[in-house]
Amino acid sequence: MESITKNRQSPDTLRVMVERAYGADRVPVGDGWVSELGHGWFNVAYRIRLRDGAEVVLKIAPPPQVEVMTYERGAMSTELATLELLRTHTVVPVPAVDFADQSHELCDADYFFMPYVDADNLGIIAESLPVAERDAYMEQVGAANREINSLRGKAFGPLVGPGDPSWRRVFTRMLEDVLRDGERRSVDIGWSYDTVRAVVAEHAGSLDEVTEPRLVEWDLWDSNVLVGDGKVVCVIDHERAFYGDPLIEAGFTGTQLAAFGDPAAFMRGYGHGELTATQQVRRSLYGLYLMLIMVIETVYRGHPDTKQYDWARPKLDDAMTLLGRTRQ
Incomplete structure (x- = not known):
């Protein structure tokens, strides 16, 4: 689903984000290592193959200049809090969070990495x-x-x-x-x-x-x-x-x-x-x-x-x- 809330980033920026999350030795090289998961309606999500072959998903919140509905403000913080609750208090299968960054130093919005689930x-x-x-x-x-x-x-x-x-x-x-x-x-x-x-x-x-x-x-x-x-x-x-x-x-x-x-x-x-x-x-x-x-x-x-x-x-x-x- 196409939406102006999808905060797409360049391959160079994605590599820097991967380095911060997983270290320089796992940063992808060459071509074909990233693809956008287009089914979502709000956040952009990328499927990324790391240098060692492991696959992860990067989810990025909307850019700050795009107006969202009131209830959607701070949505990624809510998601991270919910994932922690579900992982620690239920057996409902949810993604692990490999790395989360809310500093806005590399990207103008919150983002987090999680393992790719092949299903x-x-x-x-x-x-x-x-x-x-x-x-x-x-x-x-x-x-x-x-x-x-x-x-x-x-x-x-x-x-x-x-x-x-x-x-x-x-x-x-x-x-x-x-x-x-x-x-x-x-x-x-x-x-x-x-x-x-x-x-x-x-x-x-x-x-x-x-x-x-x-x-x-x-x-x-x-x-x-x-x-x-x-x-x-x-x-x-x-x-x-x-x-x-x-x-x-x-x-x-x-x-x-x-x-x-x-x-x-x-x-x-x-x-x-x-x-x-x-x-x-x-x-x-x-x-x-x-x-x-x-x-x-x-x-x-x-x-x-x-x-x-x-x-x-x-x-x-x-x-x-x-x-x-x-x-x-």
Whole structure:
């Protein structure tokens, strides 16, 4: 996915970054040692073959002059903190961090290196798999997501703080940040921004049922899952994690928005039954939040076409319908 947030660097700069991380004797020479992993939507990632033949991935945060959405600020710091939590407190397979640099001495943004994982991206191969095999993978994803959600926080909100004891306050602030991002860039969401605010206020009471902060990935789609030989090999891309309500996780999105696929296998693996009435309201708010982001981020990413916007805008209408608003 092409995006102006991808902070591409020259081969010379990449070699210097490799030297700092792994030492001069492992710096690649010749040609063909680097390729861009183009599947991501936000950070640039390179697959690099070191001089000794080992393969690693370099992930670089967006350049400082590119405006990102409010919730994306400091995303790489969040990812590094999340990886540390998951490595030390769960058995969920995540990448090791070989080296991280937040000094901005060699590059104008944060970056880190991790080993390259030789596995298939579930999001890419899912449609080619037999249904039973795909469902088996999604059950494993559900189980892994449940384990991630088992980690408790001291307060709701960002991993690095500040936190708040009220999930209602945290989530409504998160959603308001997205609305302000859209207003700042005059993004046409198809609705009055104040109408969206009114809908959220009408249903915000459902958020008070959530009283225990849990670690949530929020971005755990099948495209962030690497698989092989019938097993989930690695879960990647943790930069959007926070302490919140597990029901906001991506795997539950299809319970109400059919365009995101059948969630049955994920929910079996997670061990979650039918949603209660209050949970359905909360899930509708979370679907609205997601669709607002998917519409508004197209302007911030500078997409070369309107494909994502055209797909997401009707889904935003669907999310509003779930909350009692229909277009006149």
